[in-house]
Amino acid sequence: MTTEVMSEDVAGGPAKPMRADARRNYERLVDAARRVFAEHGGDASMEAIAKEAGVGVGTLYRHFPKRIDVVEAVYRNDVDTLIDAADRGMLDPGPWDALASWLRAYVDYAQAKKVFLNELHEAFDKNPELKLDSRERIWASCDRLLVRAQEAGEARCDINGEDLMQLVSPMCVHATLDPAQSERLLAMVLDGLRPPPEAAPRLDPRQH
Amino acid sequence: MTTEVMSEDVAGGPAKPMRADARRNYERLVDAARRVFAEHGGDASMEAIAKEAGVGVGTLYRHFPKRIDVVEAVYRNDVDTLIDAADRGMLDPGPWDALASWLRAYVDYAQAKKVFLNELHEAFDKNPELKLDSRERIWASCDRLLVRAQEAGEARCDINGEDLMQLVSPMCVHATLDPAQSERLLAMVLDGLRPPPEAAPRLDPRQH
DNA sequence: TTGAAAAACGGAGGGACCCTCCGTATACTA
DNA sequence: TAGTATACGGAGGGTCCCTCCGTTTTTCAA
Numbered sequence: 186m187t188t189e190v191m192s193e194d195v196a197g198g199p200a201k202p203m204r205a206d207a208r209r210n211y212e213r214l215v216d217a218a219r220r221v222f223a224e225h226g227g228d229a230s231m232e233a234i235a236k237e238a239g240v241g242v243g244t245l246y247r248h249f250p251k252r253i254d255v256v257e258a259v260y261r262n263d264v265d266t267l268i269d270a271a272d273r274g275m276l277d278p279g280p281w282d283a284l285a286s287w288l289r290a291y292v293d294y295a296q297a298k299k300v301f302l303n304e305l306h307e308a309f310d311k312n313p314e315l316k317l318d319s320r321e322r323i324w325a326s327c328d329r330l331l332v333r334a335q336e337a338g339e340a341r342c343d344i345n346g347e348d349l350m351q352l353v354s355p356m357c358v359h360a361t362l363d364p365a366q367s368e369r370l371l372a373m374v375l376d377g378l379r380p381p382p383e384a385a386p387r388l389d390p391r392q393h
Numbered sequence: 394m395t396t397e398v399m400s401e402d403v404a405g406g407p408a409k410p411m412r413a414d415a416r417r418n419y420e421r422l423v424d425a426a427r428r429v430f431a432e433h434g435g436d437a438s439m440e441a442i443a444k445e446a447g448v449g450v451g452t453l454y455r456h457f458p459k460r461i462d463v464v465e466a467v468y469r470n471d472v473d474t475l476i477d478a479a480d481r482g483m484l485d486p487g488p489w490d491a492l493a494s495w496l497r498a499y500v501d502y503a504q505a506k507k508v509f510l511n512e513l514h515e516a517f518d519k520n521p522e523l524k525l526d527s528r529e530r531i532w533a534s535c536d537r538l539l540v541r542a543q544e545a546g547e548a549r550c551d552i553n554g555e556d557l558m559q560l561v562s563p564m565c566v567h568a569t570l571d572p573a574q575s576e577r578l579l580a581m582v583l584d585g586l587r588p589p590p591e592a593a594p595r596l597d598p599r600q601h
Numbered sequence: 602t603t604g605a606a607a608a609a610c611g612g613a614g615g616g617a618c619c620c621t622c623c624g625t626a627t628a629c630t631a
Numbered sequence: 632t633a634g635t636a637t638a639c640g641g642a643g644g645g646t647c648c649c650t651c652c653g654t655t656t657t658t659c660a661a
Binding site: 415 | 607
């Protein structure tokens, strides 16, 4: 896991570990919120989230004083999951498959994000570092997987992780995009990412 | 005026004229909504808008069945005002001054829009033609004013209206931009838009 | 001018939602 | 195991969107 759930995690204080029941409920709430947002949209009610988690609203508000804090927690958790997936992918024996399946995970992540994009923008406005840090971490993960595939000769070398994300993210953001279409587009991108058949000399984008 | 306030304006039916009191209240409500959004943000309450207009909420809801309809009406009215200003500018004796002051009006319009951007995005999602039509009308207005200034030799000729809007609109969208800064930037753009001192041969962007 | 029909007005109130408060229950610690 | 710090639950206050319907105003034909 990338982050440990602690009290006063953000303030950076002594961070006494949470009581067992509190920690259990925290995790239940984040998972419940993700499900409820996915089903009812970004304007789902706090009551619905608490109910889905099998918990009272008081408990929900103890962990997340404002509605926006729930959105932020779901987002942070999604990003962490994505980074963890990349870290696990680095241990995968097949560098190409690791990259391909991580990109699929990324597309899923981005599509899930769309449902509460408005709320997320609010969170970004309140806390710009959240957006910048997350993007940087995701791009770095992509780059690690890509470099490994390139070094194994399984991906073309004239593309870097930032390029790849710049290509794939806007695709996911677009409003009218169903999962089947995104799967087709991603397949095309992956084919294009393979080393070209003839071994013409190419520039390394990382040199300059 | 670009649009006449009628009942069933959108449906395109026979459009019986509104009763005098209804029309008066409709206009009061749109003006009040603009003021209230500007002061309290895009999440201002319907009650506040009705109160500002000196009208009951029932009247507000008769004219605008849903909250989003108020947002749309304010936006349409703003766009109409902008187009009207361009039309009046076409009669202005000074083509350059007409263009410059219309661009200032555009920047004001865009800045005012920022305060309820979230709500506007909802309206665009519900009704994509609203966004496309408005943009096209605004761009066309810009182009008319620019062409006239170019034909009078008061603006450089290697830029068209679409180029100009593509330069100025993103500037307005950016979140951290105060009016003073936008005035400075616009002044710079206007200076750059003047015909260059030396009469070097230039391409006409409208040729291809 | 007048009187009746059509149209619009106003605001109480229903339902949903965010968030608070505090009595009760549970998990840690000595 | 007893005591305490911590967490839980949900009733309810305040706000907001929107509906409903009795009242008022405007319009227009006679």
